[in-house]
Amino acid sequence: MELAGGDGVHLVDTDGREYLDFGASYACVPVGHCHPDVVSAVREQAGDLLYVQASYPTATRTATYEKLGAIAPGSLDNVWLCNSGTEAVEAALKFARSATGRTEVIAAKRAFHGRTMGALSLTWKPKYRAGFDPIPRGVRFVPYGDGEALAEAVTEDTAAVFLEPIQGEGGIHPASVDYLQTAREATAEAGAALVCDEIQTGLGRTGQLWACERAGIVPDAVTTAKGVASGLPLGATLCADWLADGAGNHGSTFSGNPIPCAAAVATLDTIVDERLPEHAAAVGSYLRSEIEAATETHDLPIREVRGAGLMLGVQLRRGANRVLRELALSENVLALPAGRTVLRLLPPLTVTESDADRLVDALVEVLS
Numbered sequence: 001m002e003l004a005g006g007d008g009v010h011l012v013d014t015d016g017r018e019y020l021d022f023g024a025s026y027a028c029v030p031v032g033h034c035h036p037d038v039v040s041a042v043r044e045q046a047g048d049l050l051y052v053q054a055s056y057p058t059a060t061r062t063a064t065y066e067k068l069g070a071i072a073p074g075s076l077d078n079v080w081l082c083n084s085g086t087e088a089v090e091a092a093l094k095f096a097r098s099a100t101g102r103t104e105v106i107a108a109k110r111a112f113h114g115r116t117m118g119a120l121s122l123t124w125k126p127k128y129r130a131g132f133d134p135i136p137r138g139v140r141f142v143p144y145g146d147g148e149a150l151a152e153a154v155t156e157d158t159a160a161v162f163l164e165p166i167q168g169e170g171g172i173h174p175a176s177v178d179y180l181q182t183a184r185e186a187t188a189e190a191g192a193a194l195v196c197d198e199i200q201t202g203l204g205r206t207g208q209l210w211a212c213e214r215a216g217i218v219p220d221a222v223t224t225a226k227g228v229a230s231g232l233p234l235g236a237t238l239c240a241d242w243l244a245d246g247a248g249n250h251g252s253t254f255s256g257n258p259i260p261c262a263a264a265v266a267t268l269d270t271i272v273d274e275r276l277p278e279h280a281a282a283v284g285s286y287l288r289s290e291i292e293a294a295t296e297t298h299d300l301p302i303r304e305v306r307g308a309g310l311m312l313g314v315q316l317r318r319g320a321n322r323v324l325r326e327l328a329l330s331e332n333v334l335a336l337p338a339g340r341t342v343l344r345l346l347p348p349l350t351v352t353e354s355d356a357d358r359l360v361d362a363l364v365e366v367l368s
Contacts, residue, residue, distance in 0.1 A: 001328070006033025009348050009355055011334065019328070022347040022359055023336040026168075027200050027311070030227035031270045032348040038230045038266040045262035054081075054255040060265055061256035067268045068228075068236055073210050074218030078244035080237045081256040085199035085225030086114025088235035089162070091250060092221045093118045095239060096160035096193040099246025106153050106161040108144035110170030113162060113197055122162050124170075145175060147182035154186040160193040160220075161186070165211035168200040171339045172306055172313025180215035193220040193243055199235070200311070203227050204271050204349055207281030207309030214308070230267045234260035276349040277309070284309040287345070287356040294360050300367045310351065314343040314363075323366055331362035 005012045009032055011019045021033070031038065045060060052058060061081070069077030080091055097103060105122065107113065113122040120129055121136040129135055142149045144167060154161060161183055167173040187194040196219040201211035203224065212219055220243050225235030234257070239247075270276070288305050291314060295302040301317035316323060320337045327333045338344035347355070 008032040009351050018332060020333045020355060020358055020362075022345050022351075023334050024227075024346050024348050025231060026226060026336065027205055027346045028226045028231035030203055030205065030276065030349045031230060031267055031274075032350045035230065035266070035270060037270055038263050041262040041266040042232070042259055045259050049258050051254075051257055051259075053253065054251070058256070058258050058261070060258050060261035064256065064261040064264045064268075067265060068224075068238060071209055071268070071272065072238045073212060073222060074240075076218070076220075076222055076238040076240055078239040078241060080239070080244075080247065080250070081261070082235045082237070082252050083233040083254050083257075083260075084114075084235045085223065086116045086119040087252065088199065088223035088225055088237045089113045089119040089122065089197060090116055091237040091247075092162070092193075092195045092223055092239075093122070093160065094248070094250055095221065095237070095243050095246045096195065097246070098248045099243050100159045100192065102157055102159035102192070103138045104155075104157045105139045105159055106150070107139055107141055108163055108167070109141050110144050110167050110173065111141075111162070111164060112167070112169035113164075144170070144173060145179050147179045150179070151182055151186040154190045154192060156190055158187070158190055158192040160195050162195045162197060164197045164201065165214070166201050166206060166307060166311055168311070168344070169338060171315075171342050172311065172344060174306065174308055175215075177215040180212060180217055184215075184217040184219070187220070195219060195221045195223065197223050199223055199225045200346070203268075204277035204280050205309055205311050205346070206307075207277055207284060209271075209277050211308065228267065229260040229263040232260040232263045233257075234264055271349070274350075280309040280349045283351055283353060283356060284312065286353050287359065288312060290356060290360045291363065294364050298364050298368055300364065302367070307345075310345070310347055310349055312345040313338050314345065316341045316343065316367075326366045327362055331365055333359060333362040
């Protein structure tokens with residue numbers, strides 16, 4: 001299979017075979033493949049200015065700052081732009097250490113925060129770190145979801161706590177409201193930064209613009225990337241004032257590249273104007289209930305469906321990779337793994353209930 005094109009929730013290969021995309025390349029196309037407004041914005045920007053370094057203002061970069069700041073949780077309107085999620089995490093890590101003068105960081109077991117060296121030190125699974133030792137030290141891992149263990153781990157030596165509101169690579173495990181609130185209280189009391197990694201959960205994916213909003217908390221920083229520019233290379237770290245003061249001399253050559261910024265402006269406008277977070281909540285709830293109903297009706301080998309909005313994990317009683325191959329080859333449906341036995345569903349936020357029905361029918365065919 002070699003992919004040649006995309007339109008909305010569908011991809012097409014070089015043989016003309018069409019696939020329903022329920023992976024969205026790890027949530028990178030929230031408004032669908034080749035959304036006309038995004039394509040138009042990129043074409044127009046490419047004709048005007050391909051690149052100029054970040055010390056020179058450009059209209060699209062300024063608009064990206066403003067739009068991200070306007071939708072950020074609370075007052076996290078200090079925006080630093082980069083090229084990827086792992087760079088956004090690296091920036092948050094550096095800002096927290098600089099602002100606090102501390103070096104210890106707390107992260108969660110099963111966490112995934114990226115593959116560059118700083119982000120890798122926050123990523124729990126040994127397979128991602130194998131071959132790269134020694135990685136940066138000073139990171140302590142605590143059980144995800146255990147508020148008491150987290151509160152005990154945070155001390156006056158802690159610079160930051162990094163958490164995913166819903167763990168993605170770790171198997172689609174949502175944090176409870178109490179857990180996130182405990183994290184907020186513990187870090188605030190210790191003068192440490194709470195960083196919510198929303199690289200996969202943000203921008204409406206879970207039914208709200210930011211998954212941390214479900215717990216009614218405002219962290220000190222939020223990292224975002226993937227879908228912010230419809231898959232073009234762009235990431236961002238959104239910071240509180242006190243954390244932004246620790247930015248020091250951090251920078252990046254391609255920070256705020258005009259073309260990804262043009263895509264970001266069109267993408268963010270579409271997410272807000274078309275109320276895609278609300279749509280994701282409604283269709284996600286429908287999809288979840290239909291999978292659960294089909295599981296009971298057809299006695300499917302599904303243990304559990306978990307997640308929020310259009311970030312769902314289907315826990316299977318068998319290996320996920322074989323099921324994913326069968327879905328693609330026999331049903332023309334694409335999805336993703338999240339560990340050995342979890343199907344990860346991250347479709348474009350524009351999917352409909354009819355698309356959800358097709359996904360459920362495909363699951364029944366493959367799993368029966």
